[in-house]
Amino acid sequence: MRDSIILNLRAVWARAYVRIVGANREPSWIIAETLLPLFSLSAYVFLYKAIDAPAQFIGFVILGGTMTAYWIAILWGMAAQFYWEKTSGQFALYLIAPMSRMAILMGMAVGGFFMTTIRAVATLIIGCLIFRVEFQVVSWVYLILIFLLSMVALYGMGMMFASLFLLWGREVQHLTNLLQEPIYLFSGFYFPVKCLGTWVSSFASLIPLTLGLDGMRQCLFGQAKAMGFMSFKLEVLILLGMDIVFLYLAGKMHRIMEYKGKKEGTLTTRWQ
């Protein structure tokens, strides 16, 4: 038991290491990924300024624009990952090793989260400085809690996708592209999700970032409460539920995918 825990912790760290060290070796990437979200969020800031929207909207946009980094990281760094690793033969080597598959997914998540957070913080700070955002923090505790809970749910979702995408095979590229932009709209990255109406918002809440963003905005900007989709305390509970369900499903889907793949011979590439 103890050995198995140590083995899996080592595996998590080794897989996370690739991301942490790897990303630091390509500093130009970090710069690009910090600046790009700034451009698109600036567009919204100017738009809101032009139409004299309430001041807190600027803060909304900057927070949302910052969080887009996590969505991209989930799609490209989690969901599509196993599929790519399958084509290189890397995936087979994960499968024959004794550590749990969840350790690999966790390693990817931890390393990815760490790197994305560095970029996101940079975007946030630069954005706030340029556009002079004023915060009115309601609750630090809830802010951090909501952020962490929504991240766990989000990465849990990424883990589920990783298994699903493996089964879907070559469509992955399109699917990932297809998911990227529309979610910016539905999850309310650039405006309060409440604007979409109850039905659409509820549906969009399946993406953990929707509620996460909504809750964080309420915690960060005192006046935002009225624009919240639901009370942020309720959102904490829902996110917690999502964490449990998504992580459970991720493990389950992975087992199903592995079994199906072993049966049908689709886990490895044919030319090996």
Added chain:
Amino acid sequence: MQTESIKTEQLTRAYKGKKKADPSVIALDQVDLSVYEGELFGLLGPNGAGKTTLIKILTTLLLPTSGKALVAGFDVDKEAQKIKPLINMVSGGEESGYGILTVVETIWMFSQFYGIPNKVAKERIDKLLEVVGLKDNAKTKVYKLSTGMRQKMNFARGFVSDPKIIFLDEPMLGLDVEAARTCRKFIKNWLNENPTRTVLLTTHYLVEADELCDRIAIINHGKIVACDTPDNLKLLVQREPIFQLETTMMQNEIDEFKQMAGVIDLTYSHNIDKSTTSFRMRLSKEEVIAKIIGTLTKHNLKIISLEKREPSLEDVFIKLVGKKIEEEDA
């Protein structure tokens, strides 16, 4: 009594065809095989014979369609988790690892998937890199490695977990002669260090198999057609003399020789530069060669060289499989 490291019983694997209507491909057909501890066991077969399929089943990447496979005494289907800590695999041409890591980091990463303490891992990596001749490239990023260097790294990676049983699927693919020789020597030493270790190797290089393997199974169309020591296999072709013959370039006369009474099998190749044709043929008895020389003269073909050959694994292979073993995508 020897301990079985690998055992298969009536092991069969079918793949679905590409389209629904296509018939399924039988990659392994009721294979019975036993490999013992301490053995370096070779698997030879033409492309598509089922070698990789067998390795995938034994490494728990693929389930049998029917039949049974045991590795270290554990069932690959029901006890995969017990097998995994004991095995590792190296495939030729694999592109595993992440380009952005260095060679040392890559092998270290894989060692962590087996829970190896850092200090032990580091020592092993140093030693392995020395063996495969990658020591000077220890800090090189993987994306900068040449194909051969990459394969050396993969080779080292396979041994870093100190497996009890290692599966080597064309491990020398892309290695230069010198490196392949070092790796062969390493494999032998590795086995000798500990008598409970086992190696299962597939290769297209028959000379390599002959030199390296304690026993060899020849597999064709998913079936094991022979399984024995290299020397015993050669006895299969001992009684039928084999001749190697080089003549001036032939055109259409080859068929005539192929169909000649007393010629059991014949393979040939043309050398365009020298404008010659080389034959290797197995005859039912020595005297047939006289008839062949007569026919050559009749067609005005000149003999450049003629020699009787010691039987080799290649002869055995041709006898059992009916063709030469192809080089990978040559």
